[in-house]
Amino acid sequence: MATKRTTKSKVTNRKSKIQKWVYLFAEGNRDMRDLLGGKGAGLAEMTNAKLPVPPGFTITTEACNTYTALGKQFPKGMWEQTLSAMKKIEKETGKGFGDPKNPLLVSVRSGAKFSMPGMMDTVLNLGLNAETMQAIERLTGNPRFAQDAYRRFIQMFGRIVMGIEAKKWDAIFEATKEKYHAKQDTDLGVDALKEVVAQFKELYKKEIGEEFPEDPYKQLELAIQAVFGSWMGKRAVDYRRINKIADNLGTAVNVCTMVFGNQGDDSGTGVAFTRDPGTGQNELFGEYLVNAQGEDVVAGIRTPMKIAELKQKNPKVYNEFRAIARRMEKHYREMQDLEFTVERGKLFMLQTRTGKRTARAAVTIAVEMVREKLIAKEEAVQRVDPNQVVQLLMPQFDTAAKQQGDLLATGLNASPGAATGLAIFDPDTAEKLGKEGKSVILVRYETSPEAVVARGAGLPCVAGCEAIRVDEEKKQFMVGARVIKEGDAISIDGGAGQVFAGEIKTIFPDYDKEEDLKLLLSWADEIRLRKSRKGVTNSPEIGMQVWANADYPRDARMARRFGAQGIGLCRTEHMFFETERLPIVQKMILAKNDAERQIYLDQLLPIQRGDFVGIFEAMEELPTVIRLIDPPLHEFLPSYEELLVKTTELRVRIEYMKKENVNTQSQEGELRETEQMLKAVAGMKEANPMLGLRGCRLGITMPQITAMQTRAIIEAACILKKRGVNVHPEIMIPLVTHVNELKNQREILEAEAKKVIEEQGVDVEYKFGTMIETPRGALTAAQIAEYAQFFSFGSNDLTQCTHAASRDDSEKSYLLKYVEDKILPENPFQVLDREGVGRLIRIAVEEGRTTKPGLKIGVCGEHGGDPSSIEFCHQVGLNYVSCSPFRIPVARLAAAQAALAKIVKDK
Numbered sequence: 001m002a003t004k005r006t007t008k009s010k011v012t013n014r015k016s017k018i019q020k021w022v023y024l025f026a027e028g029n030r031d032m033r034d035l036l037g038g039k040g041a042g043l044a045e046m047t048n049a050k051l052p053v054p055p056g057f058t059i060t061t062e063a064c065n066t067y068t069a070l071g072k073q074f075p076k077g078m079w080e081q082t083l084s085a086m087k088k089i090e091k092e093t094g095k096g097f098g099d100p101k102n103p104l105l106v107s108v109r110s111g112a113k114f115s116m117p118g119m120m121d122t123v124l125n126l127g128l129n130a131e132t133m134q135a136i137e138r139l140t141g142n143p144r145f146a147q148d149a150y151r152r153f154i155q156m157f158g159r160i161v162m163g164i165e166a167k168k169w170d171a172i173f174e175a176t177k178e179k180y181h182a183k184q185d186t187d188l189g190v191d192a193l194k195e196v197v198a199q200f201k202e203l204y205k206k207e208i209g210e211e212f213p214e215d216p217y218k219q220l221e222l223a224i225q226a227v228f229g230s231w232m233g234k235r236a237v238d239y240r241r242i243n244k245i246a247d248n249l250g251t252a253v254n255v256c257t258m259v260f261g262n263q264g265d266d267s268g269t270g271v272a273f274t275r276d277p278g279t280g281q282n283e284l285f286g287e288y289l290v291n292a293q294g295e296d297v298v299a300g301i302r303t304p305m306k307i308a309e310l311k312q313k314n315p316k317v318y319n320e321f322r323a324i325a326r327r328m329e330k331h332y333r334e335m336q337d338l339e340f341t342v343e344r345g346k347l348f349m350l351q352t353r354t355g356k357r358t359a360r361a362a363v364t365i366a367v368e369m370v371r372e373k374l375i376a377k378e379e380a381v382q383r384v385d386p387n388q389v390v391q392l393l394m395p396q397f398d399t400a401a402k403q404q405g406d407l408l409a410t411g412l413n414a415s416p417g418a419a420t421g422l423a424i425f426d427p428d429t430a431e432k433l434g435k436e437g438k439s440v441i442l443v444r445y446e447t448s449p450e451a452v453v454a455r456g457a458g459l460p461c462v463a464g465c466e467a468i469r470v471d472e473e474k475k476q477f478m479v480g481a482r483v484i485k486e487g488d489a490i491s492i493d494g495g496a497g498q499v500f501a502g503e504i505k506t507i508f509p510d511y512d513k514e515e516d517l518k519l520l521l522s523w524a525d526e527i528r529l530r531k532s533r534k535g536v537t538n539s540p541e542i543g544m545q546v547w548a549n550a551d552y553p554r555d556a557r558m559a560r561r562f563g564a565q566g567i568g569l570c571r572t573e574h575m576f577f578e579t580e581r582l583p584i585v586q587k588m589i590l591a592k593n594d595a596e597r598q599i600y601l602d603q604l605l606p607i608q609r610g611d612f613v614g615i616f617e618a619m620e621e622l623p624t625v626i627r628l629i630d631p632p633l634h635e636f637l638p639s640y641e642e643l644l645v646k647t648t649e650l651r652v653r654i655e656y657m658k659k660e661n662v663n664t665q666s667q668e669g670e671l672r673e674t675e676q677m678l679k680a681v682a683g684m685k686e687a688n689p690m691l692g693l694r695g696c697r698l699g700i701t702m703p704q705i706t707a708m709q710t711r712a713i714i715e716a717a718c719i720l721k722k723r724g725v726n727v728h729p730e731i732m733i734p735l736v737t738h739v740n741e742l743k744n745q746r747e748i749l750e751a752e753a754k755k756v757i758e759e760q761g762v763d764v765e766y767k768f769g770t771m772i773e774t775p776r777g778a779l780t781a782a783q784i785a786e787y788a789q790f791f792s793f794g795s796n797d798l799t800q801c802t803h804a805a806s807r808d809d810s811e812k813s814y815l816l817k818y819v820e821d822k823i824l825p826e827n828p829f830q831v832l833d834r835e836g837v838g839r840l841i842r843i844a845v846e847e848g849r850t851t852k853p854g855l856k857i858g859v860c861g862e863h864g865g866d867p868s869s870i871e872f873c874h875q876v877g878l879n880y881v882s883c884s885p886f887r888i889p890v891a892r893l894a895a896a897q898a899a900l901a902k903i904v905k906d907k
Helices: 030-048 061-069 078-093 130-140 143-161 166-179 190-208 216-230 234-242 307-313 315-332 359-371 377-383 386-393 399-403 427-435 448-457 515-528 553-561 582-590 594-619 640-659 665-684 696-701 703-722 739-760 775-779 781-787 795-803 807-813 815-820 837-851 867-876 885-900
Strands: 010-012 017-019 022-024 056-059 106-112 123-126 251-257 268-273 285-290 336-343 346-354 406-410 412-415 418-424 440-442 461-463 468-471 476-479 482-485 489-493 498-501 545-549 567-571 623-627 728-733 767-772 790-793 856-859 880-883
Touching: 022 030, 022 078, 030 056, 030 061, 030 106, 030 251, 030 315, 030 346, 056 078, 061 216, 061 251, 078 216, 078 251, 106 216, 123 143, 123 216, 130 143, 143 166, 143 190, 143 216, 166 190, 216 251, 234 412, 268 307, 268 315, 285 307, 307 315, 315 336, 315 346, 359 377, 359 386, 359 515, 377 515, 377 885, 386 885, 418 427, 427 440, 461 489, 515 885, 545 553, 545 885, 553 594, 553 885, 567 594, 567 880, 582 594, 582 665, 594 623, 594 703, 640 665, 696 703, 696 739, 703 728, 703 739, 728 739, 728 790, 739 767, 739 781, 767 775, 767 781, 775 781, 775 795, 775 837, 781 790, 781 837, 790 837, 795 807, 795 837, 807 815, 837 856, 837 867, 867 880, 867 885, 880 885
Parallel strands: 418 440, 545 567, 545 880, 567 623, 623 728, 728 767, 767 790, 790 856, 856 880
Antiparallel strands: 010 017, 022 056, 056 251, 106 123, 106 251, 268 285, 268 336, 336 346, 406 498, 412 461, 418 489, 468 476, 476 482, 489 498
């Protein structure tokens, strides 16, 4: 399909350069999406391909941005260019805009680069007034058609452009249908429609305070302003923030000559996808409505026919449309979303754009197009959003059960997944019930910040449900006359943005059966392990590996199932929190001297060794990074407040029992233990424990802990080695800020490892490294690298230290508002802060590898599963990213996309 390419937005006349704000469809092409929006670029491409597209023009996204910047004023020259374009359309069609004899009618549609909810709906039949309506009646010989077109225009203009509530228009129309005993809209006759037109005009005057505009150019001006204004509407802004779409893209305005699908049984309107957007199956999927216009096909006014039924109804039109659909898909090499109208047997194309699709369809279409040789593997890998992969692994509603579900409202698909639970209206209650094992769904009036949190936590979320009215005082929400009270069961589909009343059966996907996904990820693995960083200083030549954060053997097994190539973080302290182990850990902490502490460490040794054996068995010969104990010791003890309450209660109980002459020996023993614990906890209490006695500081002040954990790791490795499995433990020291800390821990560790290897008579290879999770650690990486065989960035703590912000506290208090108000572009705990934290990482990588070329470096914070952060890690030369097992497929795909992206120039 040959098209003329031009992407310049300025034209030159003899005197000066003039900003070009308006493009005829024939002047654009598909490469101008930034300027013309997706819809405008598609119309231009189809026009240049000689497809049947009604004449029209597009007002650019730059005009929208300038309009906003000028305080809602059209940019200089835009209106004049609009009038000029209208004249050219008049000449091409032989009709006149506002001409009482042969009027030109147009549609006005918004069209940003990315389609999104909240943008202005389409206005049809613009240009109609009392005079032009009569002309349409004379020209068509169909008075009913003319009156129906007029009432539609007044209703659309009043609702969409002027903001008059839809229910007010609907009330008038439904009352008229009832008066004339009309079951369908099409049953209303001319006289009834004349009454509707008159009442619609009265409603407009009552709501707006002036007569309905008769001047077509005034209608056009107001409609363009409404499209521009919708770009900054609340729903559109919320959607962009949730989906990380920039606010400065703007929206285009498409003005297109009207064609009418409501002129009889040989006319109609339809929407279709070139492939099934739900499953990805390679067949036309869509709907067609006979004798209908515009939004009728999706408005639920009448039941449309499936697009396949058009083949029997009108085979000529069907075959022509099918041929165009195939042609457009082959041309774009992408599944297309098409809109069309049939006017008295003639087909007109109104839209082609890349079709939205489910995660499953995205993967299936990408894989199938490779099989069909439409695209290469590399393009297939780039086509699928890594975050979509999560949807395939999250709970989903059973299709049949969902179809029978009681749909309450539809909003923004803020975070994917499906859930059924009790409607709860305050976070504290939701948290309490959640801890009790109950499934709850938090309902809030303002949900956009929660949407950001939900997406980061992998929880389903629906935001921006305009049909829902929340009454937080009564703890209920309403949808029309329906009332959902606290404790009632509801269900949400975060991927579709739907809210249902009651419970819906939920199914859990089986990764092993996701053949298309596994094939796509195998292509991603091939790509990311190519030499994509060849010649880049301080970087390995190949792309990044994907490792997992796994604390238990079950986590390690899941990680391998999802394709992990190693464990980048095994947190040993998590093993200590299990019920049967915690008392031993507490006694070890409270020991009065080293000898007593060693007794309890000796009890913990076989337990830890068993844990490591299980993890090594799951990972076999893959590398496994084990971090020595990191959190402050108080986390293993009851809170000071809990102990104080318990002490008081015991004293009161003992006093009462003594009065009743009841034996208190048992209670007094419990009181002594509790008081001892209270005293110990009080002595260990720190003002800022996350910056206190934790990490390597524990190993330095209590070297027996480092020795015990090292022995457990090496003994476990020896056991596996004797079984013929050559494991590769990598022991990691946390929270190192000074090279001498690492030097101290290395001496203890190597001495203990040497003892174990000699005792066991087995030679085990292990590596020794450190987490870089403080600014000083990053800035002194050159020194630290002298004693480390690998680095791993603990990006969570590094972000906390760099931003001087506690993650838990900041997200509850101010951080989400910072993101919402654009003080920060992203939540830095979800998306790596490239300018601050990223700069520290870059320095540490460069200086660490200056000291020790080839130093292996990874990241093991939550950023290891975020696509944007993964891209940065590839750019700075990390060897691997490590993330939760559930995010591994996401990271595999994102790492491949980073490898395919243009390599950052060597700095």
